Amino acid sequence: MLTLIRGMNKLKIILIFTIGFLSCKNETEKAKIQFFTEAIPNNIPIEFKQDLIPQNKLIHKGIFSPDLQEYYYTISDKNFEKFEVFVIEKNRNNWSTPKKAFFNSKHNEHGMSFSPSGNTLYFSSTRPVNIDGIIQTWHIWKSDKVNGKWTEPVFVDIPNLRDKLVSHPTITNSGTLYFHSSNLDYSEMDIYKSQKVNDQFKEAEKVSILMSSKVGKCTPYVSPKEDYLIFASIGKQLELMISFSNGNSGWTNTKRLNDKINHLGQGNPYVTADNKFLFFTTGEHLKKNWKVNWVNIASEIKNN
Numbered sequence: 001m002l003t004l005i006r007g008m009n010k011l012k013i014i015l016i017f018t019i020g021f022l023s024c025k026n027e028t029e030k031a032k033i034q035f036f037t038e039a040i041p042n043n044i045p046i047e048f049k050q051d052l053i054p055q056n057k058l059i060h061k062g063i064f065s066p067d068l069q070e071y072y073y074t075i076s077d078k079n080f081e082k083f084e085v086f087v088i089e090k091n092r093n094n095w096s097t098p099k100k101a102f103f104n105s106k107h108n109e110h111g112m113s114f115s116p117s118g119n120t121l122y123f124s125s126t127r128p129v130n131i132d133g134i135i136q137t138w139h140i141w142k143s144d145k146v147n148g149k150w151t152e153p154v155f156v157d158i159p160n161l162r163d164k165l166v167s168h169p170t171i172t173n174s175g176t177l178y179f180h181s182s183n184l185d186y187s188e189m190d191i192y193k194s195q196k197v198n199d200q201f202k203e204a205e206k207v208s209i210l211m212s213s214k215v216g217k218c219t220p221y222v223s224p225k226e227d228y229l230i231f232a233s234i235g236k237q238l239e240l241m242i243s244f245s246n247g248n249s250g251w252t253n254t255k256r257l258n259d260k261i262n263h264l265g266q267g268n269p270y271v272t273a274d275n276k277f278l279f280f281t282t283g284e285h286l287k288k289n290w291k292v293n294w295v296n297i298a299s300e301i302k303n304n
Contacts, residue, residue: 034068035068036090036095037049041277041296044260045260045293046294046295047292048292048294049071052073052075052086052098056078057075057078058076058077058288059074059290059291059292060073060074060076060110060281061074061268061270062279062292063114063270064279065118066116070087070090071087073085073086073087074109074110074111076110083109083110084100084104085103085110087099102143103121103141103150103153105127109123109124109125110125110138111167111169112124113168113170113171118145119145120143120145120171122140122142122170123141124140124168125139127141134163135163135184137184138167139156139166140155140169141156142154142169156177157200158181158201161192161204164183165184165186166179166180167179167181168180168219170220170221170222171222173225174195175195175196175197176193176195176222176226177193177201178191178193178207178229179191179192179193180192180231182216189217189218191220191229192206192207208251209231209243210252210254215233215234216233216234217232218231218238219267223271227244228242230269231269232269237285239265239266240262240266240269240280241255241257242257257300260295261280261295263282264282264283264284266280266281266282267280267281268280275297276296277294278297278300280292280295281293
């Protein structure tokens with residue numbers, strides 16, 4: 001009888017291992033189909049679609065629409081004089097040819113993100129606001145999808161930051177808009193938030209992030225549930241950090257993401273809607289060998 005029990009336990013272990021292996025394999029195959037790619041990253045970052053970077057240009061950010069049907073990314077010249085956003089779309093079993101995003105203008109566009117529903121797209125632009133007293137610099141704009149079509153972008157007014165540079169918006173389920181803001185010379189850059197009330201955004205307040213040292217912060221990504229926040233800390237180079245909500249408008253347990261992610265200078269984080277894959281820009285500033293990497297971030301998010 002003891003031998004039989006041992007044999008049954010051994011069989012259970014084999015079955016559990018087999019089921020787990022097949023489950024992981026199925027998840028990997030599913031992800032390959034979702035992203036139209038041959039390789040899916042684990043905890044070691046790999047580059048996403050290197051072929052999207054034109055010669056003598058830089059890539060700055062990459063995001064998906066929540067349904068994973070579109071991929072938007074920012075391209076600039078190496079002198080940082082012209083920023084444009086491009087998009088590729090799923091076309092049967094492949095990606096379409098890149099084209100300029102619908103909100104591009106003759107001015108600069110960058111820092112785009114979708115609302116959790118996918119029906120609003122926020123972005124940064126240097127286009128003129130045409131309102132007295134508001135300086136022409138980077139401000140936030142948005143477009144809504146109505147009956148399947150995107151509306152003409154409108155200026156998002158943050159009342160107490162009209163004379164500041166405001167960029168890289170990301171919005172939560174509750175309607176709270178996170179972004180970074182600085183003086184016009186990029187000094188004193190930090191992360192702010194503004195609550196949406198009656199379709200208007202209220203005065204912004206600096207986000208309280210508990211850290212061991214005082215540093216500038218930029219390019220935030222906040223989860224739709226507002227339970228974690230990923231951002232770049234500003235030092236000798238950019239480093240990606242993650243902080244967790246304390247449930248009372250503050251952010252604690254802040255930590256640097258692991259060395260596999262942080263090693264050259266990183267920014268522009270974005271996480272897929274399933275909280276599984278982190279996309280981020282990485283590269284040496286002086287060499288300007290920038291690329292968008294992606295990595296499985298699930299373990300970092302759970303490690304609170």
